[in-house]
Amino acid sequence: MLIDRMELADITKPGPMAAAVLKQVREQNNGVLPIPIPIEEIAYGADISGISPIQTPGFQGALIITDGGSIGHILKNANSPITRQRYTVGHELGHWLLPLHSVKTKELYCTSVQMTRDFSKNLSPAERIEVEANMFAAEILLPDREFKNDLRPFGEPSLQALLALSEKFEVSKLATAKRYTTLNDHPCAVVTSKDCLVQHIFRGRDFPSLGLKVGYPLPPRSHSFTLKRTLKKCSEIVLARWENWLKDQPHATAELYEQVLHQADGYIMTLLYLNMDNCPDEDEEFIERSSIWNPTLR
Ligand SMILES: [Zn+2]
Incomplete structure (x- = not known):
């Protein structure tokens, strides 16, 4: 070379x-x-x-x-x-x-x-x-093109996908998590914590602001906080309450999902992603709203 x-x-x-x-x-x-x-x-x-x-x-x-x-x-x-x-x-x-x-x-x-x-x-x-x-x-x-090509077949975000990519590219889970949230087509975020205190927050561009910062405790009612520790095994992906994680309520029909990985020495990696599939896009919403006032628009 x-x-x-x-x-x-x-x-x-x-x-x-x-x-x-x-x-x-x-x-x-x-x-x-x-x-x-x-x-x-x-x-x-x-x-x-x-x-x-x-x-x-x-x-x-x-x-x-x-x-x-x-x-x-x-x-x-x-x-x-x-x-x-x-x-x-x-x-x-x-x-x-x-x-x-x-x-x-x-x-x-x-x-x-x-x-x-x-x-x-x-x-x-x-x-x-x-x-x-x-x-x-x-x-x-973690080159853009190759990373995205390998990321897409996994579909919706999951910690299994993140771990597989970390292994394939031989890059730490932490560095992969950062790139994973940035290059994902789905709005997602990764929060890492140690002994239930937040250490890193990686948030994709379209993921809403979180209601916590580095140094804050994990939300006490979250899956990440309450789930019994099972080392090195990804939890199921569960529906989460937005109040646990987000600063503001996302669209009423958006669904927030949470998945947890317990690691050694009190480290936890939490994946969050927002499913917007049921949300009308902005144009449709505009027509919906406008049509109330102007029935001829449709
Ligand atoms: Zn240096």
């Missing part, structure tokens, strides 16, 4: 950078992307000279740059699960390829917290490059 970095020279954003690298990978594989993405092979192809275990405690990964910027070396926490190590290599490759990430320092050390940092307002420049490296890692390991 050979990644031509000259072709990437004008790209500054993580999404287009990942897409441009994957385009080169596709071209070298008869138009097909190998899944799981061979992230280490890609890194070596992009002039990374080596990938070795990190010895400094407290860090998940690092990028060490030598020879005036021409050689990059990636360090990763070899004790982490494979999915985590792959994400780390993706993250450090993002630092290596994206301009301005390694201008001020020749050694970038990254912690777990930095590797889960999400976009928010008022980021410092140091935080911004971590967010960009995370976006690059997610987009290169």
